[in-house]
Amino acid sequence: MELALARNWWAVALRGVVAIVFGLLAFFWPGFVWLVAVWTFAGFALIDGIFAIVAAVTGHREGRRWWALLLEGIVGIAAGVLALLWPNITLLVLLALIAIWAVVTGVLEIITAIELRRHIPGEWLLTLSGILSILLGIALALLPEAGLVVIAWWVGAYAIAFGVVMLGLAFRLRELALRVARSARTATPPGAF
Numbered sequence: 542m543e544l545a546l547a548r549n550w551w552a553v554a555l556r557g558v559v560a561i562v563f564g565l566l567a568f569f570w571p572g573f574v575w576l577v578a579v580w581t582f583a584g585f586a587l588i589d590g591i592f593a594i595v596a597a598v599t600g601h602r603e604g605r606r607w608w609a610l611l612l613e614g615i616v617g618i619a620a621g622v623l624a625l626l627w628p629n630i631t632l633l634v635l636l637a638l639i640a641i642w643a644v645v646t647g648v649l650e651i652i653t654a655i656e657l658r659r660h661i662p663g664e665w666l667l668t669l670s671g672i673l674s675i676l677l678g679i680a681l682a683l684l685p686e687a688g689l690v691v692i693a694w695w696v697g698a699y700a701i702a703f704g705v706v707m708l709g710l711a712f713r714l715r716e717l718a719l720r721v722a723r724s725a726r727t728a729t730p731p732g733a734f
Contacts, residue, residue, distance in 0.1 A: 547715070547721065549595070552592050552596060554708055556592040556711075557703070557710075558708070560589070560703045561700065564697040564698065564699070564703075564704060566697070567581065568693070568694055582635070583621040586620040586624065587617065587618055590613070590621060591617075597614060613645075613646050616642060617642065620638055639677075640679075642678070643681065643699075647673070648671065650667050651667075654668040654671060666709050666710040667710055669706055670703050670707065673699055
């Protein structure tokens with residue numbers, strides 16, 4: 542899975558860019574219409590889930606453990622679909638949905654990071670992303686009365702931080718892919734002296 546993720550570093554980078562764009566929208570326009578908030582979260586959760594599944598499926602070909610990334614994608618898609626199918630969702634229900642999604646995603650990101658750490662020395666960026674996600678989920682669960690503007694800022698700040706972390710991870714994966722490609726080019730063919 543690690544080499545597949547390294548070869549597809551651009552998908553991780555794209556995931557980061559989408560998160561940053563979502564975060565900027567939520568942060569700078571916190572008073573946007575409630576339906577837009579629901580649709581924006583749904584879109585982000587769906588896209589993020591799809592990219593997580595793509596990373597898991599490409600890693601599956603190498604026979605590595607990929608279940609945490611796949612489960613993270615499924616949870617994201619389920620949260621997005623639920624938000625889309627329930628456009629009149631109340632603030633408290635949406636906050637609960639986002640909180641659950643954030644905590645589950647965070648735990649699964651930490652599990653994935655532990656697996657990645659075996660192949661990318663000192664890998665901490667995905668762990669940091671998981672911790673941020675869990676903290677957002679806990680904050681939303683404990684302080685639902687904070688109001689839409691404050692919550693939009695929290696979600697926006699989280700999404701921007703998550704996006705930056707994903708971009709950092711993408712470039713580390715790109716470095717790994719380049720290192721593997723250089724090693725393959727310089728390797729001596731079998732039987733050569």
